[in-house]
Amino acid sequence: MLNVLIIGVGQCGNRILDSINKEAFGGGKFSKYYSRQKFPSRVETIAINTAINDLKEMRYTKAKDRIHIPNLHGLGANRIVGKQCFNENKDMIIRNISERGDFDVAFVISSSSGGTGSSFSPPLIQELKNRYDFPVYSIMVLPFREEGTIYLQNSAFCLKEMRESETDGIILADNQFLKNVGGDIQTAYDGINKMVAERVLFLLEALDSEMMMVTDLGDFKTVMSGGAGFATIGFAKGDNNTAIKTVIHDSLSPSGLLFSSDVYEEGSRAMIILRGDRKYLNIDDISSEIDKLSSHIGHVFKGVIIRNGETPKVLSVLTLETTAELDDLYTLAVEAIHMEKEKRGRMAIRKEADATFSKIDGLEPEY
Amino acid sequence: MKSNRIIIHTLLFLFFVILSIGITSADIIYSERIDKSDGYQINNYVIQVTNTLYGGEVDPTIEIFQLESDGSYTNLKDYVTRTKDMDNTIYLLFSRGSEKISIETLNYTTSYVIMDITTTGITIEYETAVDGGVSNANYIGEPSLTLTKEVDKTNVKIGDIIRVTIKAKNDGNGIAKRISIDPGITPGFTFKSNIYTTYPTELSIGGSFTQMFIYEIQAASNGTFSLNPATATYSSSVFDDDYSSPSNSPTVTVASEAVETSVIDLEVTADKTKLKRGEEITFTIHVQNPKDVPASTIRIDPIIPGNMTYVSGSEDIDIISEKPVIQESVYGARYEKDYTITLQADEIGSNELIVKLTYNNGVDEIREEVSSGMFYVEEGEYDYLAEYPLYIYVAPVLIIVAIAGWLYWRRSQFRM
The missing domain is CATH 2.60.40.10 (Immunoglobulins)
Structure with missing residues (x-):
């Protein structure tokens, strides 16, 4: 049995972590009262945030698993303050993690754009790598592009620092790409969080289940070590009449991926896990579709989990060699940085105006 | 012939006159048996069969005693003449002054004597067989009436009628005879009417009249009155004295004329x-x-x-x-x-x-x-609920409490 540590940092990370815990309970609103979490492994979840209200909003993560960084009510998306804050509190955070025993793998979930998540995650992973031997993977959520210049520049710097943090891989989930979930903003966020949660749980099950065709943590490490250090996860499920070939294809298509990518062109390594009733898992269809993928990207690990009576589901983990979407993000980020600089310039003019006004400081009007 | 017939008629008339005198002055008052040691009392005389042994020269012993007022008695053997004829019939004759008692045995055995008792010159006031003989006989003496006067109400107003009841009881040891009652009308009251009147001529020893005299009087003036006692006068046949006994005096309060009162x-x-x-x-x-x-x-x-x-x-x-x-x-x-x-x-x-x-x-x-x-x-609308045994309620309550406790504990795990 694997020992898995999942850390949700910042508001986004907290919510995805809460969603993972909720799905582990079974997904019902009141499931935490009558059900036990059905993680296939020993899973410890920790939520870290500087904003107490974000921690209080969590519903399915136990209070003892929530770490509030004291004396702060959020960082206001300021990564400089965030990194300083992390340095001041990292001992407390690491001590809390170490009290939970040994782990075989860790996932750090956060947003790349916000304050706490984007500023805490890179140094946190750095600290974990410095202290422990287990692989640490980042699940990084990219912002809506229209969310603002600060979030864009935060994402750019966060991703850069994350790559420098010795993380064993960055799994990207892109809000911009996933916003087709639809509905209001709350529903969209909840939908995205649930999508990520389902995939993470499926991945954990794939790493720690008895399978007809085995994939394990070693395979996952090999997959994640390929490419440029970025990865994404695809997922699809079929019904009684859907061929497994179609389901695999859907999991690799934009509708199934968490991050926009042409996996056949940009993929480096892949792991495909299939789950469902034996009658749906036609080996010829599976082989043909995986052969097609491997002919493009190279090696593809595959695992099969037999679940009697269950319709077919497919999880694909893909590392990317290049990503055009990320290039586009950085292009926007550079523009955002310039825009912020211009704003700074305008602030200087404003200061000159302040100097003009200050000429009458100490004087009173005469009538 | 005619003169003879007249003489015969005259003699017959005299015979019947004498016969009738004899019957009235010498009545057989008792003709029964008296067992050994028992007796027969006539007024204060007791004829007692003291002994019934007989045979040879021994005859039944029949004695006559005089009862005294102090409870003692005297054997009157000095006044008794005893004879016996050829048929073994025993004759006793008591004679003291004009009072005579004749006894003739009709038969006797070892346990009783059957006798005729005849008196002459004695007015019989009291006679009875006495078991145990003279020692158990009661002296017949003076009567003593206890008179009680009762009223049906003690607080009245002027004009109200009061009913008075006079009761009498003979607490003496002689029969009261020739009783007369004076009701004792009290000034301030007017006699209205007799309701019930008994005029007993005599009252036996221990006898009583609970409604001897009932009458009504009307209050005529206000005040507190002790009603005058009623008085009974009577005499004894044994003794020549006359007696009188007064009653008690009940108190009656008579208020002034009635005042109009409220009624709720x-x-x-x-x-x-x-x-x-x-x-x-x-x-x-x-x-x-x-x-x-x-x-x-x-x-x-x-x-x-x-x-x-x-x-x-x-x-x-x-x-x-x-x-x-x-x-x-x-x-x-x-x-x-x-x-x-x-x-x-x-x-x-x-x-x-x-x-x-x-x-x-x-x-x-x-x-x-x-x-x-x-x-x-x-029964109330939900009373039937209380008829169920306690566990019917306890079990669900415990389950609910357990669930509530579990929910509270679980919720506290997820609250910060």
Whole structure:
């Protein structure tokens, strides 16, 4: 049995972590009262945030698993303050993690754009790598592009620092790409969080289940070590009449991926896990579709989990060699940085105006 | 012939006259057997069969005794002549002055004697067989009447009729004869009528008349009176003396003429006669003084049944010692008022609301009690729930508590 540590940092990370815990309970609103979490492994979840209200909003993560960084009510998306804050509190955070025993793998979930998540995650992973031997993977959520210049520049710097943090891989989930979930903003966020949660749980099950065709943590490490250090996860499920070939294809298509990518062109390594009733898992269809993928990207690990009576589901983990979407993000980020600089310039003019006004400081009007 | 016939008729007339005199002066008053050691008492004489042994020269012993007033007795053998004829018939003749007692045995055995007893010159006042003989006989002496005078009411007003009853009992040891009663009319009272009159000529020893003389008198003036005692005069046949016995003197108080007083009519009604347990019932206490005289110091106490609870009442109702009380200083002339009182039924059963009323009618303090009539408390709508055993309720409650505890504990795990 694997020992898995999942850390949700910042508001986004907290919510995805809460969603993972909720799905582990079974997904019902009141499931935490009558059900036990059905993680296939020993899973410890920790939520870290500087904003107490974000921690209080969590519903399915136990209070003892929530770490509030004291004396702060959020960082206001300021990564400089965030990194300083992390340095001041990292001992407390690491001590809390170490009290939970040994782990075989860790996932750090956060947003790349916000304050706490984007500023805490890179140094946190750095600290974990410095202290422990287990692989640490980042699940990084990219912002809506229209969310603002600060979030864009935060994402750019966060991703850069994350790559420098010795993380064993960055799994990207892109809000911009996933916003087709639809509905209001709350529903969209909840939908995205649930999508990520389902995939993470499926991945954990794939790493720690008895399978007809085995994939394990070693395979996952090999997959994640390929490419440029970025990865994404695809997922699809079929019904009684859907061929497994179609389901695999859907999991690799934009509708199934968490991050926009042409996996056949940009993929480096892949792991495909299939789950469902034996009658749906036609080996010829599976082989043909995986052969097609491997002919493009190279090696593809595959695992099969037999679940009697269950319709077919497919999880694909893909590392990317290049990503055009990320290039586009950085292009926007550079523009955002310039825009912020211009704003700074305008602030200087404003200061000159302040100097003009200050000429009458100490004087009173005469009538 | 004619003169002979006259002589014969004259002799026959004389014979019957003499015969009739003999019959009246020498009656056989007893002709029965007397067992050994028993006797027969005639006035204060006792004829006793002392011994019944006989044979040879021994005959039954028959003695005559005189009873004395101090309880002793004297053997009158000095006044008795005893003879015996050829048929073994024994004759005893007691003779003292004009008083004679003749005894003739008709038969005798070893256990009894059958005899004829004849007296002459004795007026028999008392005669009886005496078991045990003279030692058990009672002296017949003077009568003594105890006279009691009773009245049917002791507090009256002028004009009221009082019934007087005179009772008599003979507590002496002689028969009272020729009794006459003087009722003893008291000044201030007028004799109205005789209701019942007994004129007993005599009253036996221990005998009594409980309604010897009943009559009515009318109070004519106010005041407190000791009624004059009634007096009985009587005599004894044994003794020549006359006797008299006075009665007691009951006291009667006669008030002045009647004063008009107030009267409070009290009526208690309920708004229902049946209700379920837990429900309320409202009573209306209606009071009315129809007189032209005010009543004062009125107090009305509704007595709440034990299985009812007082809920509310009119604002005039005070709660004293947790009990509702209505207190009014005056109800004016021709006054009426309603009070309401609401009770709640606590238990099943039949009940009535008793309302006690006290007031002063101008002369006296009057006390009354009025009932609402019966009303019935039936089983409440949810009473059947209480009939189930305790575990029916405990088990679900424990389960609910356990679930609530679990939810609270679980929720606390997820709250920060």
